[in-house]
Amino acid sequence: MLTLEDVHITRGRFLVADRISLSFERGKVYTVLGPNGCGKSSLLKTLFGEVAHRGTIRYGGETLGKLHLQSWRKRIGYMPQDTAAEASLTALEVVLLGRMDALGMHVGDDTLAEAAQVLEQLGIAHLAHRDIMRLSGGQRQIVMFAQVMMRRPEILLLDEPVSALDMHHQLNLLEHVVRYTRENGLITLTVLHDLSLAAQFSDGLVLLGGGKVHAEGTPKDVLQPNLIDGLYQVEVELLYDRLGAPVIRPLRKTG
Template sequence: MSSLDILNATILRGATCTAQGISLRFEPGHIYAILGPNGTGKSSLLKAIFGEIEMQAGEVHYGERQLSRRQLKAWRENIGYMPQGNELDACLTTLEVVLLGHLDALHMHVGDDVLEQALMLMQRVGIQHLAHRDIQSLSGGQRQLALFCQVLLREPKILLLDEPVSALDMHHQLSLLEHVYTETRQRQLITITVLHDLSLAAQFADRVILLGEASVKAEGTPHDVLQPALLSELYQVPVERLHDSSGMPVIRPVRQTHSASIEYAQLKHSQLNNSQSLC
């Protein structure tokens, strides 16, 4: 199966350079989480892979095919893309929204096989009972699951998810990411997602890519990359790393006043021990 390769990518957004000479490789069957503070080019990187914005330099390859704006439609046939802040203003049912993933033109003439495939996808993610509900009447989490079914109906080989869980409650965050994990493994997708929650990234991503100052600050497993010193420097806040019951990293920002209180308590404890040892 083919890998996705970014070679020496340079991306400008206005006068701001969001990527300078970035090179990355993405393999099938894995989830890659792109992390970093606001404004570090996470969404721009996804848009460049999708061909929505043009790179000033560099190349993107999938197997033997290279991203070309002259053949953008053919390039995108391999990609399922969920952009940030998807707005659904149309008066459509949930099933119709899912079926749009299979249509190049806005019409609702589909074969029975496509209809059955759409309903099976909805059943797999637990929203088949919402098929005939107005999409506007659904919760944010239910709409995201419908959009996820929409991109899967395209049968992509590459899945690009831009902050898919940022507006969801904990239940729907876990539900959507569990489905992303399952589909990535079963379909051997290359899944690249932008996340802000570092602890969720640690749970679901095989590898994380930490962006800052237009470059890759670190890339590797969550255990290797999510280090307090590096995160504190990049995010400009004190950070501590805990571990959950399965041993996965849990990243928690620490209030500076709280940190100062801890340091004061530790100092007092040390002074007390010293005074006791002198007695």
């Protein structure tokens, strides 16, 4: 279990978290929601050890701190918002960098086969030998996710992983995230802006605003119109899809 106890995070004058306490279980996908600038990305960066905090963040008997930062990060697959690639590498080479700790002058057949399998599962095997710099933003995003998978993480931190993808690839990637999380007993935290997508693909939601947790729980518990109206400053309508997942529809202002 990953736990946060009385965690306080500031970035300059901005309050990201004011003594928040949360717990995340293995084998589940959690999504952090909230309006722009509420600190969703900063929270993930804190869990990766990039942003300082007060309070306690603990996983598997280890507490996040400067002393054990490298060993802490080895357990985490972190995919930030900015996935821009600056080196002229093929998609396959970028994915293989996920196993940098195990790479030498020669890449073993097993490692190559694993990378090829990840690319195939994500539907991008045809991009294996394409220059990453010549791929679309959405294609690069999926390649970077494949690199994260190659790290064999225990915790996945995915900051807006589908922001540049069309609907087909959004669903494909999120389906894979859920399946991989459950099959391997990971703890996965994502940041999404689409509340309805979050409802479909999350076991639990955390609604942030003003440095506080306004709600946490199942999608049906958290996605309540009064909570959404207050935080996002927009009137919404709550519907349900044919599988029973909440659907949030913003309503335009009239008159």
